[in-house]
Amino acid sequence: MQRLDFLTFNADFSSPQILAAYDELPLWSAMFGLLLLEEVPLANVGRALDVGCGTGFPLIELAERLGVTADVHGIDPWTAGLERARQKIAARATPNVTIHEGSAMAMPFDDGHFDLIVSNLGVNNFDDRAGAMRECRRVARDGATIALTTNLQGHMREFYDAFAEAVADDAEALRRLETHIAHRATIPGVRQFLQEHGFEVRRIVEREGVMRFANGDALLNHHFIKLGFLDAWKEVAADNAPEIFKRLLERLTGKVRLTIPMAYIEGMAT
Numbered sequence: 591m592q593r594l595d596f597l598t599f600n601a602d603f604s605s606p607q608i609l610a611a612y613d614e615l616p617l618w619s620a621m622f623g624l625l626l627l628e629e630v631p632l633a634n635v636g637r638a639l640d641v642g643c644g645t646g647f648p649l650i651e652l653a654e655r656l657g658v659t660a661d662v663h664g665i666d667p668w669t670a671g672l673e674r675a676r677q678k679i680a681a682r683a684t685p686n687v688t689i690h691e692g693s694a695m696a697m698p699f700d701d702g703h704f705d706l707i708v709s710n711l712g713v714n715n716f717d718d719r720a721g722a723m724r725e726c727r728r729v730a731r732d733g734a735t736i737a738l739t740t741n742l743q744g745h746m747r748e749f750y751d752a753f754a755e756a757v758a759d760d761a762e763a764l765r766r767l768e769t770h771i772a773h774r775a776t777i778p779g780v781r782q783f784l785q786e787h788g789f790e791v792r793r794i795v796e797r798e799g800v801m802r803f804a805n806g807d808a809l810l811n812h813h814f815i816k817l818g819f820l821d822a823w824k825e826v827a828a829d830n831a832p833e834i835f836k837r838l839l840e841r842l843t844g845k846v847r848l849t850i851p852m853a854y855i856e857g858m859a860t
């Protein structure tokens with residue numbers, strides 16, 4: 591099939607709609623999503639699903655990279671996030687993507703429907719990740735690909751080493767910190783999780799990302815750090831938060847370089 595619509599595309603950088611979709615992605619999501627987009631198989635995909643598509647990433651990008659012959663769906667319960675995704679789809683005029691508001695635990699798709707399921711920083715962090723993975727296997731056809739990205743244990747270890755020092759004399763906070771650190775994924779854990787739910791792991795690609803800050807003050811006041819991480823850190827510190835964060839800042843006076851171990855994990859529905 592040949593479509594020559596692109597020949598009439600007008601790159602209008604003054605269009606509010608195009609500008610709204612231009613700056614579209616948290617750098618955090620991008621680190622993992624770029625890894626996914628480099629590795630995910632794009633051949634022979636008729637129907638694809640992005641589980642936990644949020645504001646439309648990697649959903650819309652994937653739909654465009656697969657091309658219009660692929661029918662691409664995204665699901666997420668986040669109403670406001672999906673509204674933003676719809677705005678981007680309209681701005682980009684991406685024709686082959688459909689959004690569903692709902693949970694991965696009960697998806698509105700037939701059994702064996704999809705050739706490809708992706709989830710960027712998604713499914714293995716959901717509250718009921720086993721329920722979500724059962725549903726992924728149900729809607730995947732036999733032989734379908736599942737491609738997940740996740741951060742791994744060792745995530746931000748430089749920060750957590752300083753955190754452990756800051757709570758060293760508070761046994762309860764130290765215990766909470768250890769539990770918090772241990773909840774991160776490991777390669778053997780994700781492999782077993784996929785295998786338990788009917789996906790044989792075929793390929794794993796590991797990569798290390800980096801986030802740098804001038805000092806701890808910049809780190810703790812960074813917008814996305816506050817949005818994505820600070821609440822969990824405050825729960826670790828609990829009532830002692832002012833004192834613990836003061837000690838943390840004393841330990842993070844110079845440059846802060848955070849290591850972000852990441853993995854792309856690809857499985858096949860067996």
Ligand SMILES: C[S@@+](CC[C@H](N)C(=O)[O-])C[C@H]1O[C@@H](n2cnc3c(N)ncnc32)[C@H](O)[C@@H]1O
Binds near residue numbers: 647667668693709722
């Ligand atoms: C860390 S965000 C990742 C979003 C997006 N994939 C990205 O890369 O920016 C996790 C996403 O999972 C969604 N989520 C949480 N629980 C879910 C569920 N039960 N079913 C589907 N999505 C869920 C959240 O609303 C959020 O959009």
